[in-house]
Amino acid sequence: MAIRQLVLGNILENCGFFFDETAKEGVVIDPGDECHKITKALEKYGFKVTAILLTHGHFDHIGAANELKAKTGAKIFVHKSDARMIEDPEANGSLLFRGEKISVKADGFLSEGDIVKTGNLELAVIHTPGHTKGSICLVSGKAIFTGDTLFCGGVGRTDLPSASYEDIMHSIKDKLFKYPDGTRIYPGHGYESTIGNEKILY
Numbered sequence: 001m002a003i004r005q006l007v008l009g010n011i012l013e014n015c016g017f018f019f020d021e022t023a024k025e026g027v028v029i030d031p032g033d034e035c036h037k038i039t040k041a042l043e044k045y046g047f048k049v050t051a052i053l054l055t056h057g058h059f060d061h062i063g064a065a066n067e068l069k070a071k072t073g074a075k076i077f078v079h080k081s082d083a084r085m086i087e088d089p090e091a092n093g094s095l096l097f098r099g100e101k102i103s104v105k106a107d108g109f110l111s112e113g114d115i116v117k118t119g120n121l122e123l124a125v126i127h128t129p130g131h132t133k134g135s136i137c138l139v140s141g142k143a144i145f146t147g148d149t150l151f152c153g154g155v156g157r158t159d160l161p162s163a164s165y166e167d168i169m170h171s172i173k174d175k176l177f178k179y180p181d182g183t184r185i186y187p188g189h190g191y192e193s194t195i196g197n198e199k200i201l202y
């Protein structure tokens with residue numbers, strides 16, 4: 001199992017690569033911007049993209065999804081509650097924050113407990129509403145991609161439409177903090193951390 005992250009765009013979003021080095025298959029998580037950088041990284045890592053997974057519907061996480069799909073043929077998955085957000089440039093913030101219309105259509109949906117298989121690896125879906133209604137985290141063994149739900153030293157914004165502070169705290173405390181302290185988190189922005197390190201703050 002290999003995990004890599006690549007910082008993309010002027011919002012410095014972390015795009016995730018999760019792949020099986022032996023089977024040479026994997027997924028791309030949150031291709032937010034600058035598809036040319038993603039394809040360059042994929043050439044280097046040498047794996048076939050079997051799916052494009054979106055942790056939530058904000059523009060900084062979905063901006064390169066269409067282009068990456070066109071280049072790799074991989075399908076795009078998101079939680080159903082953010083399906084409208086990825087399609088609507090007003091709801092996903094691309095119009096307001098980037099002055100352009102980003103609209104992505106999901107090929108399939110992910111919900112709590114779903115297992116995404118790639119190569120000989122599995123990623124389990126945890127529904128963690130709060131930052132958006134359809135925010136998800138993706139867990140495999142001692143690694144969790146936390147999107148904009150949990151960061152190193154903070155939690156995601158809850159002042160945007162469809163967000164809820166109560167929900168995000170419930171998602172973090174009751175769902176994410178259930179994982180062992182040594183579990184590594186790979187957030188949608190900023191540094192990596194561990195569940196143990198983040199627990200100290202709450």
Ligand SMILES: [Zn+2]
Binds near residue numbers: 056058131148
């Ligand atoms: Zn976000």
Ligand SMILES: [Zn+2]
Binds near residue numbers: 058189
């Ligand atoms: Zn973000």
